[in-house]
Amino acid sequence: EVQLVESGGGLVQPGGSVRLSCAASGFTFNNYWMAWVRQAPGKGPQWVANIKQDGSEKYYVDSVKGRFTISRDNAKNSFYLQMNRLRAEDTGLYYCASGPGWYSNLWGRGTLVTVSS
Amino acid sequence: DIVMTQSPDSLAVSLGERATIKCKSSQSLLHRTYRETFLAWFQQKPGQPPKPLIYGASTRESGVPDRFSGSGSGTDFTLTISSLQAEDVAVYYCHQYLDAPLTFGGGTKVEIK
Numbered sequence: 001e002v003q004l005v006e007s008g009g010g011l012v013q014p015g016g017s018v019r020l021s022c023a024a025s026g027f028t029f030n031n032y033w034m035a036w037v038r039q040a041p042g043k044g045p046q047w048v049a050n051i052k053q054d055g056s057e058k059y060y061v062d063s064v065k066g067r068f069t070i071s072r073d074n075a076k077n078s079f080y081l082q083m084n085r086l087r088a089e090d091t092g093l094y095y096c097a098s099g100p101g102w103y104s105n106l107w108g109r110g111t112l113v114t115v116s117s
Numbered sequence: 118d119i120v121m122t123q124s125p126d127s128l129a130v131s132l133g134e135r136a137t138i139k140c141k142s143s144q145s146l147l148h149r150t151y152r153e154t155f156l157a158w159f160q161q162k163p164g165q166p167p168k169p170l171i172y173g174a175s176t177r178e179s180g181v182p183d184r185f186s187g188s189g190s191g192t193d194f195t196l197t198i199s200s201l202q203a204e205d206v207a208v209y210y211c212h213q214y215l216d217a218p219l220t221f222g223g224g225t226k227v228e229i230k
Binding site: 035037044045046047050059060061062095099101102103104105107108109110 | 155157159161165166167168169172178208210212214215217218219220221222223224
């Protein structure tokens with residue numbers, strides 16, 4: 001079955017760190033760009049970052065530059081989002097997504113990150 | 118950043134009637150090299166991830182009913198549901214994937230009148 005499964009979310013204090021993981025199955029992982037998209041409660045989706053097939057290109061939304069790092073391990077069919085210096089406004093459901101080019105037509109079900117003291 | 122502006126914010130339509138959602142981008146979404154428009158539409162129901170409906174402005178994803186259609190070019194786009202069904206109640210988002218940061222519209226909530 002073609003799917004993406006996120007893990008690693010939870011309750012984190014402001015200023016803290018968390019690492020999200022996304023496990024891919026059912027498709028040739030190293031052929032696709034991968035992305036993280038988040039959704040704050042009651043809001044629309046916000047693209048966070050994406051990474052090229054070989055990891056040589058990475059792009060981030062301005063609000064996370066210098067705090068978040070996207071990476072991938074093609075041998076494990078997985079990719080990651082290291083989130084540091086977390087803020088309350090980083091709270092939300094984090095989806096991993098993939099597809100042809102920058103268009104993502106496969107989404108996981110999300111993992112919830114709550115930044116609160 | 119490319120700003121995506123959707124209208125209306127919400128829409129109530131009778132079952133079997135047409136629903137029309139507009140999306141305007143702050144710059145053209147035509148990719149100069151590929152000559153394809155990098156605009157997609159997503160449907161999101163409560164508790165679910167966004168579901169892709171349309172890409173390339175007008176190409177339906179596999180399995181999407183043909184009552185959903187996308188049109189438009191350049192900076193102005195439309196998602197049409199030709200005959201609204203009860204299962205179409207959702208929030209719909211347009212999305213540009215031409216340039217980073219990738220951006221989404223604010224969403225249009227579709228309900229039954």
